[in-house]
Every structure is written in C-alpha cells, then in structure tokens.
Amino acid sequence: MSHSEHHIERNSLSYGIEKNVEVLAQKCYQCGKCSAGCPVADQMDFPPSMVMRLLQTEIPANDEKILRSNSIWLCVTCEMCLSRCPMEIDIPSMMDYLRQKSRSEKKVNKQAKNIIAFHKSFLNSIRWTGRLFELGLILDYKRQSLNLTQDVTLAPKMITRGKLHLFPNMVKDMGHLARIFRKTSNSSK
Amino acid sequence: MKTGLYPGCSLTGSARDYNESVSALAEAFGLELIQIPDWNCCGATAAHNLNKELSLALPARILALAEKNGLEEIVVPCAACYSRLVVTQHELKKNPELKNRISEVIEMDYRGTSRILNVIEWIDKYIIPLLPEKITKPFNYKVACYYGCLLVRPNKVLNYDRAEDPQTMDIVMTKIGAQPVDYPYKTECCGAGFSISRTDIVSKLSGKIIEDAEYRGADAIIVACPMCHSNLDMRRPDINKYWKTEFKIPVIFVTQAIGLAIGLSPEKVGLKRHFVDVKIS
Numbered sequence: 105m106s107h108s109e110h111h112i113e114r115n116s117l118s119y120g121i122e123k124n125v126e127v128l129a130q131k132c133y134q135c136g137k138c139s140a141g142c143p144v145a146d147q148m149d150f151p152p153s154m155v156m157r158l159l160q161t162e163i164p165a166n167d168e169k170i171l172r173s174n175s176i177w178l179c180v181t182c183e184m185c186l187s188r189c190p191m192e193i194d195i196p197s198m199m200d201y202l203r204q205k206s207r208s209e210k211k212v213n214k215q216a217k218n219i220i221a222f223h224k225s226f227l228n229s230i231r232w233t234g235r236l237f238e239l240g241l242i243l244d245y246k247r248q249s250l251n252l253t254q255d256v257t258l259a260p261k262m263i264t265r266g267k268l269h270l271f272p273n274m275v276k277d278m279g280h281l282a283r284i285f286r287k288t289s290n291s292s293k
Numbered sequence: 294m295k296t297g298l299y300p301g302c303s304l305t306g307s308a309r310d311y312n313e314s315v316s317a318l319a320e321a322f323g324l325e326l327i328q329i330p331d332w333n334c335c336g337a338t339a340a341h342n343l344n345k346e347l348s349l350a351l352p353a354r355i356l357a358l359a360e361k362n363g364l365e366e367i368v369v370p371c372a373a374c375y376s377r378l379v380v381t382q383h384e385l386k387k388n389p390e391l392k393n394r395i396s397e398v399i400e401m402d403y404r405g406t407s408r409i410l411n412v413i414e415w416i417d418k419y420i421i422p423l424l425p426e427k428i429t430k431p432f433n434y435k436v437a438c439y440y441g442c443l444l445v446r447p448n449k450v451l452n453y454d455r456a457e458d459p460q461t462m463d464i465v466m467t468k469i470g471a472q473p474v475d476y477p478y479k480t481e482c483c484g485a486g487f488s489i490s491r492t493d494i495v496s497k498l499s500g501k502i503i504e505d506a507e508y509r510g511a512d513a514i515i516v517a518c519p520m521c522h523s524n525l526d527m528r529r530p531d532i533n534k535y536w537k538t539e540f541k542i543p544v545i546f547v548t549q550a551i552g553l554a555i556g557l558s559p560e561k562v563g564l565k566r567h568f569v570d571v572k573i574s
Contacts, residue, residue: 117442128530143498180494181338181445182482187456192449203342215547222490226339230351235334236302245489258527265566267307267527280400284354287398288346 117161117170120205127198128227129159131191138185138195148175149213152185172208177216221248231285234275239268296415297364297407298326299355301374301519308371308519309529310563314548315370315412317561321427324419325326329359329367335377338486349391350398357401366408368415372518372549373485375411376443376451383450404481411444411453412517412548413461420551424468429556431470434573436550437506437514438462438473440465440519442482453560456480462547466515469554474509478502483524492528496535499524503532503540512573515546522546527568543571 118129132153138152150158155175158166170176178200185195201270212220226245229237242259246252262268277283304312304320321328332355341348356378359367369375381407385392396403410418440459448456459480463473481502484495493569502524506514515524525532533539544567564571 142483144494149493150309156331159497174428178491180482180485180487181341182442182485184442184480184482187446187448192470194447198448200341200345204345207343208474218490219487222486223339223343226337227343227347230334230340235305236334236337240304242489247460249490254492261568268311269306273305276331276457280354281333283400284309284398285347288344288350 115163116159116164117140117167117202117205118162120158120203121159125194125201126293127194127201129156129193129198129280131193132156133191133288134161135190137188137190141184141188142179143181143184144178148178149173150175152179156193156195168211170202171211172207174201174213174215176206177213177219218249218251221245224248231281233272234278234281236271237269237272238262239270245256294412295327295364296419297359297362297367298328299335299359299367299369299378300328301369301372303371303373303519303523307523309395310566311370311519311548312439313561313563313566314546316371317552317557318416318420318548321555321557322423324418326368327362327364329355329364331363332358335374335387337377341377344393344544346398348377349381349384349395353395353403354380354399354401355427356382356405356407357396357399357403359407360404361430363400365406365455365528366410368410368412370415371410371411371520372441372444373520374408376446378409379435379451380447382407390467405561413444413465414453416465416547416551417461420433421465421468422549424555430554432466432554433470433474434512435510436466436471436473436509437476437478437509437511438466439476439502439506439516439525440453440479441516441518442480444517445480462515462517465547466550471515471550472509474506475505476509476511478505479551483521485524487519488524488528490518492531493535495524495528496531499528500532500536500540503542504536507540507542512541513550513571514542515547516544517547521564529569541569543567543569543573545571 139153145151179199229241336351484498549562
C-alpha cells in the first residue's frame with residue numbers, strides 16, 4: 105500500500121490527534137527523553153514515550169489501551185516532555201486531546217476519579233462565581249469525590265492566616281460568563 | 294505608562310501574601326498597577342484538561358477587557374495564569390479562524406495586542422533600575438531559586454529565559470545581596486494542580502525539590518508562583534509525613550525577598566501568613 109492510500113484509510117487515534125491538535129506521533133523516534141524527564145512517569149501505565157509508540161502502531165487495541173490508561177490523567181501538564189523533545193512534539197496538547205476523547209468515549213481510567221472530580225469542581229466554581237472560590241471548590245470536591253475527611257484540619261489554619269474566604273469574590277457580569285460556558289459546552293461536558 | 298494587573302484567583306485567596314508583597318513593592322517604587330476591571334479566572338489546568346475551547350475563551354475575555362480599558366501592558370504575578378494568557382495569545386495569533394470563533398464566544402473584540410509580563414519581567418523593567426539606592430537591608434542569604442514549570446514552559450511559546458537552568462530570578466536575587474546556590478531542581482514540577490486530588494504525588498515531588506534545596510545549604514527557596522508556594526509551604530505537613538522527616542526551609546516569594554531588602558516589615562510583605570515559619574527576616 106502506498107503512503108497516500110494508507111493515509112486515506114486511517115481512522116486511528118493518531119490520525120485524530122493529527123487532525124485536531126496538529127501533533128504527529130510518527131515523528132517520535134523513541135529517544136525516551138520525555139519519559140526520563142516526566143515527573144510522574146513511574147506511576148503511569150505507560151510513560152509518554154511508550155504512549156507515542158503505541159500511537160504509531162495505529163492498531164485499535166493499542167488506541168484503546170491509551171484511552172483507558174491512567175497515563176493521560178496523571179500527566180500534570182508540566183510541559184517538560186515538550187521542552188526536551190528533540191522533535192518538538194507537543195505531547196501536552198496531545199494529552200489534553202486524549203483526556204477529552206477518553207471522557208467523551210467513556211473510557212476513563214478508574215484512578216482518574218479524584219482528578220476529574222477536582223477539575224469539575226474547579227470549573228463549577230468558575231461557572232457560578234467567575235473566579236475560583238476556594239472554600240466552595242473544597243466543599244464541591246468533597247461532594248464529588250466523597251473524600252469527606254480530607255484536609256479538615258487545613259481549612260481552619262487557612263482561615264486564621266486570612267487565606268480562605270468564607271464568601272466568593274464574584275465577577276460582576278456573570279451573565280457574560282454564563283454565556284461563555286454555554287457556548288463552549290459542546291466541546292466537552 | 295500604566296501597567297494593568299491580572300491578579301488571578303490565587304492572589305485574592307490562598308496567595309494573599311504574594312499579592313500583599315506585589316502591592317507593597319508597587320507602592321514603595323511608585324508604580325501604578327491597575328487591576329483589569331471585572332477580570333475572571335483564567336481556567337487554569339481544569340479548563341484545558343476538560344474543555345479546550347473554554348480554556349481559550351476565559352483568558353481571551355481577560356485580554357479583551359485589558360484592551361478595552363487601554364491597558365497595553367499587563368503584569369501577571371501567577372506563573373500559571375501567565376502561561377495560560379501567553380499560550381492563548383499565541384494560539385489565537387497563529388489561527389485566525391480560531392480567533393474569530395473565540396471573539397464570537399466572548400462577544401468582544403479581541404486584538405491580541407497586550408504585552409504580558411511575568412513578575413520577574415515586571416521587576417526587571419520597573420524595579421531593578423531603582424533598586425540600588427533603595428536597599429537598606431541586603432538579603433544576605435543563600436537561596437535556591439525555584440522557577441517551577443509555567444514561568445519557563447512551554448519555552449518556545451513563552452520565549453522567556455532558557456528552559457534548562459534559567460537565570461533571571463537568580464540575577465534578581467544577586468541584586469538584593471543574596472547568593473543563589475547551584476540548584477538542579479529549578480524547573481522540576483511540584484505537582485501543581487494535584488494538591489487536593491493527588492496530595493501523595495505533590496508530597497513526593499515537592500519533597501524532592503525541598504530536600505535538594507536543604508542539601509545545597511540554601512536558607513530559603515525563592516518562588517514566583519502561588520501554586521508552587523502553596524505546594525511547598527502549605528503542604529509541608531503532608532510532605533514531611535510522606536518523607537518521614539522535618540523539612541524546615543522557608544519558601545519565600547521573590548517579591549517578599551525584595552520587600553525585606555528595601556526595609557519593609559515581614560507583616561507588610563505577608564510573611565506572617567506562611568505555614569512554614571520564616572525566621573530569616
């Protein structure tokens with residue numbers, strides 16, 4: 105099969121990444137610098153260089169492994185991989201795409217539960233007040249994650265240091281913020 | 294020229310100390326900072342992890358508000374907000390179609406002309422030239438300058454300092470009398486937004502950053518990011534528990550160190566709000 109024919113038939117995750125975030129997994133030559141520099145590689149099912157290799161195969165079973173892995177959720181977006189990649193492959197943007205794809209296809213790794221609960225609570229806080237309301241975030245996160253006892257001693261210490269407000273500091277034009285959330289709600293839930 | 298200020302959410306809450314030190318410096322050096330009216334959250338990690346379009350629209354609203362209010366230059370003390378704002382400006386510049394779509398979402402004109410400064414750039418531009426005659430109490434300590442991730446990365450987009458072993462904060466610290474130590478953890482990640490959802494990861498990563506600073510004989514870790522600060526300072530009890538030790542080194546914002554060097558009180562620059570005692574003022 106010629107290269108162009110191969111291209112037309114592609115329906116892989118790698119192709120989706122290419123189309124949506126203009127990242128070419130094929131450019132990776134497996135030097136491993138991303139995995140060496142990644143602060144959370146040791147806890148990932150597959151370190152970043154192995155995610156790249158799995159993508160390159162364009163085999164459905166491998167695509168599935170990536171979308172169901174904890175790797176895409178443990179990525180903390182520190183951008184070290186991109187900074188050190190000799191081919192300048194934008195792995196962090198790719199990870200954002202993979203997270204969104206993993207959610208929309210309902211393939212989220214169970215270890216991501218608390219991480220997603222936190223992100224959702226964070227966005228809820230902005231949705232309702234326009235600015236992060238830290239106390240609201242903590243309470244909403246507890247509701248979503250059911251980690252009710254976590255950090256119970258921290259909040260009073262923050263309050264005595266004036267670091268935790270009891271009331272939100274709201275954006276005035278909340279209607280504007282609400283419209284922004286509504287108009288962008290199609291790209292993700 | 295008037296400089297706009299985008300404080301971001303942290304500076305109004307958990308990083309109030311950082312905000313106080315930025316304001317104290319602006320006041321001491323006679324610099325006018327105008328808060329961007331009705332600013333919103335930049336969306337932080339949560340938005341770009343879950344919703345790309347929202348992660349561009351939120352910073353775009355902030356930048357459009359700055360433009361609308363005639364603020365051609367804005368300083369963003371939070372490294373994470375700084376990175377989000379610069380990345381958004383970059384993405385919308387390289388993709389006019391996306392820029393139109395985002396303008397439509399935010400229902401505002403967006404030109405993308407604001408000059409966005411991080412806190413070190415602001416210090417370099419406005420404070421360093423006036424610094425020599427202002428110093429009354431040289432900050433004569435060994436320091437580990439911790440830049441974290443988002444002040445320098447993505448480096449091709451931010452185009453600020455070098456990605457490995459950056460120098461700008463070290464140079465600022467030498468100018469107030471400090472001695473920066475060689476510090477290989479300068480740009481390692483502290484665990485960032487996992488502070489609440491994966492405190493174990495933050496404890497592990499931040500512990501390494503702290504351990505090496507102590508090992509190199511630093512009296513303080515100097516930071517320019519509220520997320521780095523809250524992980525290294527507020528999360529210290531978790532870190533000590535994870536590493537089964539008692540790390541004592543304080544974590545000080547670069548603006549607090551400058552404040553002390555020009556004779557401002559520890560209270561004035563917010564040092565009393567820290568979790569880890571700062572005994573070096």
